[in-house]
Amino acid sequence: MINQNKTLSLSIMSGKGGVGKTNIVLNLGYALREAEQSSMLMDCDLGLANLDVLLGISPDKNLQDLLQTGVSAEDVLVPIEPDGGLDILPATSGVPELVEMDEDMQDIIIHKLTGMAGDYDFLILDLGAGISRTVLSFAALTQLRIMVVTPEPTSMTDSYAMIKVLSSQHKVRDFLILVNQAATRNEAKVTFERLAAACKNFLDITVTNLGYIRQDSTVIESVRHQTPLLKFAPNCPASKDIRALAKRLLRYREDNRDRISRRPILRDFPEM
Numbered sequence: 606m607i608n609q610n611k612t613l614s615l616s617i618m619s620g621k622g623g624v625g626k627t628n629i630v631l632n633l634g635y636a637l638r639e640a641e642q643s644s645m646l647m648d649c650d651l652g653l654a655n656l657d658v659l660l661g662i663s664p665d666k667n668l669q670d671l672l673q674t675g676v677s678a679e680d681v682l683v684p685i686e687p688d689g690g691l692d693i694l695p696a697t698s699g700v701p702e703l704v705e706m707d708e709d710m711q712d713i714i715i716h717k718l719t720g721m722a723g724d725y726d727f728l729i730l731d732l733g734a735g736i737s738r739t740v741l742s743f744a745a746l747t748q749l750r751i752m753v754v755t756p757e758p759t760s761m762t763d764s765y766a767m768i769k770v771l772s773s774q775h776k777v778r779d780f781l782i783l784v785n786q787a788a789t790r791n792e793a794k795v796t797f798e799r800l801a802a803a804c805k806n807f808l809d810i811t812v813t814n815l816g817y818i819r820q821d822s823t824v825i826e827s828v829r830h831q832t833p834l835l836k837f838a839p840n841c842p843a844s845k846d847i848r849a850l851a852k853r854l855l856r857y858r859e860d861n862r863d864r865i866s867r868r869p870i871l872r873d874f875p876e877m
């Protein structure tokens with residue numbers, strides 16, 4: 606029997622740090638909410654949590670409690686909008702012994718989250734940067750992956766390296782590329798095309814273009830005010846681009862619904 610899931614799970618990841626993942630996760634959640642789609646945002650940065658910082662909240666339970674103790678995902682979830690539709694599963698910083706994920710932790714996450722996540726339209730994972738074992742395991746768990754890349758050469762090479770490792774170690778071959786902090790439309794286009802060409806030529810992987818978000822100083826201001834960009838400045842260029850991103854993602858889900866919904870919300874990829 607074919608198992609169809611309502612929920613779409615996706616990881617937001619990057620090779621290089623500081624490219625804008627956490628801001629994208631949070632504001633994509635808001636943009637999807639505007640489109641009447643509910644999301645659970647999961648902070649998977651076990652070393653440096655920051656979804657809570659962007660919101661100026663200090664949750665008393667977090668992902669580490671979920672992994673270590675008997676609490677359920679429901680006890681750890683923080684609703685961030687009074688009318689619902691957007692909840693956060695926070696992480697915490699500075700617990701070095703928990704920074705690496707092992708197979709037991711992966712099993713607990715799959716077990717405890719799959720049921721809860723099934724109530725939402727989207728489960729969005731905010732990953733730490735780079736190619737640690739933990740990051741790669743999370744990236745391989747979800748149905749889809751968005752690689753955030755900036756036009757900086759180091760961001761492009763690190764993104765390519767991460768795609769290479771995920772494809773060779775975890776058999777993952779589908780990637781959606783989002784260019785963030787593009788100065789112009791053309792710069793975004795060139796960035797995507799360079800990364801896409803490297804993936805095609807050296808890995809035989811065809812990546813999907815999910816568009817771009819403009820460089821916009823309002824993002825920096827919204828971070829300083831600990832207010833999500835879509836609330837802080839709903840009509841600034843980056844807010845408009847994030848809404849367009851949500852629309853493209855919804856269209857992608859429609860166009861690929863059969864293929865995506867047959868996969869479990871969270872699955873265990875074999876390491877090769």
Ligand SMILES: Nc1ncnc2c1ncn2[C@@H]1O[C@H](COP(=O)(O)OP(=O)(O)OP(=O)(O)O)[C@@H](O)[C@H]1O
Pocket residue numbers: 619621622623624625626627628629650655732733734785786787818819820821822824825828843
């Ligand atoms: N579109 C944008 N325009 C201008 N600045 C941006 C944009 N996106 C992100 N930034 C800047 O980049 C900073 C880092 O963003 P963010 O914390 O979301 O990155 P990250 O990829 O989650 O970082 P980390 O790898 O440390 O988790 C923001 O505080 C903001 O100053």
Ligand SMILES: [Mg+2]
Pocket residue numbers: 626627628650655731732
């Ligand atoms: Mg982050």
